[in-house]
Amino acid sequence: MADDEKPETGFVKEIRKQSVDFPGWYNDVVRKAQLADYSPVRGCMVIRPYGYAVWENIRDPLDQLIKQTGHENWYFPALIPLSFLMKEAEHVEGFQPEFAMVTRGGGEELKEPLVLRPTSETMIASVLKDYIQSYRDLPLLTNQWNNVFRWELRTRLFLRTLEFLWQEGHTFHETAAEAEEEVSRMLEQYRRIAEDWCAIPVLAGRKSESEKFAGAAYTTAIEGMMLDGKAMQMGTSHYFAQNFTRAYELTFTGRGNEREHPYSTSWGMSTRMVGSVVMAHGDDFGMQLPPRIAPVQVVIIPIVRSDAERSQVESAVAGITAAVDDIRIKVDWRDERPGFKFNEWELKGVPIRMEIGPRDLAKGEVTLVRRLDRARTATPIGDLPTAVPAMLESIQLGLFERARQFREAHTSRVESLDALVRFFTESVGFAITPWCEAEQDELTVKARTGGATTRVILGRATADQRCAICGRPATVEVAWGKAY
RNA sequence: CGGGGCGUAGCUCAGCCAGGUUAGAGUGCACGGUUCGGGACCGUGAGGUCGGUGGUUCAAAUCCACUCGCCCCGACCA
Numbered sequence: 001m002a003d004d005e006k007p008e009t010g011f012v013k014e015i016r017k018q019s020v021d022f023p024g025w026y027n028d029v030v031r032k033a034q035l036a037d038y039s040p041v042r043g044c045m046v047i048r049p050y051g052y053a054v055w056e057n058i059r060d061p062l063d064q065l066i067k068q069t070g071h072e073n074w075y076f077p078a079l080i081p082l083s084f085l086m087k088e089a090e091h092v093e094g095f096q097p098e099f100a101m102v103t104r105g106g107g108e109e110l111k112e113p114l115v116l117r118p119t120s121e122t123m124i125a126s127v128l129k130d131y132i133q134s135y136r137d138l139p140l141l142t143n144q145w146n147n148v149f150r151w152e153l154r155t156r157l158f159l160r161t162l163e164f165l166w167q168e169g170h171t172f173h174e175t176a177a178e179a180e181e182e183v184s185r186m187l188e189q190y191r192r193i194a195e196d197w198c199a200i201p202v203l204a205g206r207k208s209e210s211e212k213f214a215g216a217a218y219t220t221a222i223e224g225m226m227l228d229g230k231a232m233q234m235g236t237s238h239y240f241a242q243n244f245t246r247a248y249e250l251t252f253t254g255r256g257n258e259r260e261h262p263y264s265t266s267w268g269m270s271t272r273m274v275g276s277v278v279m280a281h282g283d284d285f286g287m288q289l290p291p292r293i294a295p296v297q298v299v300i301i302p303i304v305r306s307d308a309e310r311s312q313v314e315s316a317v318a319g320i321t322a323a324v325d326d327i328r329i330k331v332d333w334r335d336e337r338p339g340f341k342f343n344e345w346e347l348k349g350v351p352i353r354m355e356i357g358p359r360d361l362a363k364g365e366v367t368l369v370r371r372l373d374r375a376r377t378a379t380p381i382g383d384l385p386t387a388v389p390a391m392l393e394s395i396q397l398g399l400f401e402r403a404r405q406f407r408e409a410h411t412s413r414v415e416s417l418d419a420l421v422r423f424f425t426e427s428v429g430f431a432i433t434p435w436c437e438a439e440q441d442e443l444t445v446k447a448r449t450g451g452a453t454t455r456v457i458l459g460r461a462t463a464d465q466r467c468a469i470c471g472r473p474a475t476v477e478v479a480w481g482k483a484y
Numbered sequence: 485c486g487g488g489g490c491g492u493a494g495c496u497c498a499g500c501c502a503g504g505u506u507a508g509a510g511u512g513c514a515c516g517g518u519u520c521g522g523g524a525c526c527g528u529g530a531g532g533u534c535g536g537u538g539g540u541u542c543a544a545a546u547c548c549a550c551u552c553g554c555c556c557c558g559a560c561c562a
Contacts, residue, residue, distance in 0.1 A: 021556095023555095023556065023557090024555095024556085027555085027556095031495095032495095038554075038555095042553075042554080094561095097560075097561095098560090098561075119562095148562090150561075150562080152560080152561065153485070153559080153560065153561085154556095154557095154558090154559090154560085154561090159562085160561070160562075164562075166562075221562095232562095233561095233562060234562085235562085236562070268562070269562085270562050271562095272562055301521090303520075303521055304520080305519085305520055335520095336520090336523090337519080337520050337521095337522090337523075337524060338520065338521055338522070338523095339520085339521085339522035339523050339524085340520095340522085340523045340524090341522095341523090342521095342522050342523080343522070343523050344523080346522095355521065357521055358521095359521070360521090367521085450558095451558085451559095483561095484561095484562090
């Protein structure tokens with residue numbers, strides 16, 4: 001970033017305490033760290049440069065992973081003819097309440113309304129019909145980065161807005177096995193982004209029937225835990241079998257010269273990730289960014305009281321920024337007192353603060369302070385090219401480890417409905433139980449716990465396990481939680 | 485869409501219950517000066533259709549009706 005950027009404006013000191021008012025704290029942090037703001041349009045937000053930079057730092061590595069796994073980026077229309085969306089029964093039923101429609105154009109009523117895409121399965125299946133003729137055209141692995149619209153009743157910055165940014169991957173395969181492999185491959189990429197980049201440990205697995213994507217044969221997801229103990233669905237990967245290709249009459253000629261429907265998948269991760277990072281790592285001082293996705297990894301605060309000191313510090317800064325390359329460094333030369341800058345950059349979650357003043361330079365050192373724990377270290381200037389990357393790495397791991405311990409501390413294994421109800425009455429987090437997969441059990445738990453639902457199915461149950469809810473033989477082990 | 489809360493300066497809010505000069509504070513903003521290792525201070529200045537419409541009244545930010553919007557909780561959901 002440039003050193004001579006104009007001062008931040010509109011900065012407000014107070015943020016509500018995380019422990020007292022979590023939703024209020026979240027709103028304050030998002031707005032005061034200048035990630036995003038409310039807009040003139042209800043339910044739609046303005047993503048500000050700092051928030052967009054965080055998004056880019058999540059988006060870019062994800063885009064790399066998507067390309068490395070063989071996918072190509074496409075772009076499809078944002079407006080979808082209503083009839084396209086009506087073809088897959090479950091899909092229509094699931095999404096219709098969320099449609100936003102264009103009914104006029106060119107001053108006239110349209111013959112057919114155009115829906116602002118809530119997701120692009122229908123458009124992509126309709127278009128790719130023409131591109132897929134033979135098994136030789138498969139697999140067809142597409143992805144697109146775009147905005148989508150869903151008419152949500154209640155919105156929250158980043159977590160649920162009427163319009164949001166994401167990527168949606170759509171793939172078509174010759175066999176079911178290949179498509180299912182794709183579904184888990186892409187879920188694994190999401191796990192890597194969540195855990196390795198955003199430092200948020202996740203549970204990965206299948207969703208229950210009632211929680212699956214409208215139109216899918218099954219849905220898989222990654223679920224993280226926020227600092228209020230609630231679950232955040234951070235990425236989904238769906239297996240469609242032939243549901244969509246059949247509905248859209250998408251066929252190919254197989255190896256035996258017979259017409260077949262391809263097996264398809266879709267998967268998506270959105271700007272919701274930015275909000276997840278805030279909620280998974282923030283504290284009463286504000287946001288805390290994992291170094292790998294931080295727009296500014298190191299902020300240098302020069303401390304000077306005279307012109308002589310200023311030129312001394314200036315040359316030290318120039319030497320350091322030249323020597324420490326491949327690190328995103330910002331130098332804050334604004335005419336503010338150091339304490340003001342410390343607080344502001346902590347609010348914005350910068351992982352490392354480097355203080356450079358006469359006292360440090362007299363010893364040939366700088367002071368490094370970690371946002372994670374405010375640990376201060378006097379570091380010789382010559383060591384910085386190795387010390388800074390090492391410290392960033394330790395912070396990245398430290399954040400992940402802290403989040404993992406928080407999740408472990410808020411995860412319990414329970415064996416009965418009573419215990420499950422008690423868990424959600426007395427605490428928050430994940431409760432893991434054996435389950436028979438009956439939908440009635442989900443309704444029971446939701447009613448008795450004030451809203452806990454199944455998050456992901458973690459694996460198969462053993463033959464002797466009984467469903468914690470109804471006592472019938474269990475088929476799976478499932479994590480329950482209250483979700484965003 | 486149900487419950488609760490709120491719309492007064494860029495932001496946070498006081499004033500409203502008991503209507504009455506030229507509508508306030510803090511913060512932010514501009515300029516000048518002193519400061520500068522954990523949110524400094526002094527001075528000067530700019531900034532307002534009190535969300536909107538209608539009503540009551542000699543008089544409305546304040547009372548009444550309607551309306552628009554936002555936030556929080558719930559149902560629905562990435």
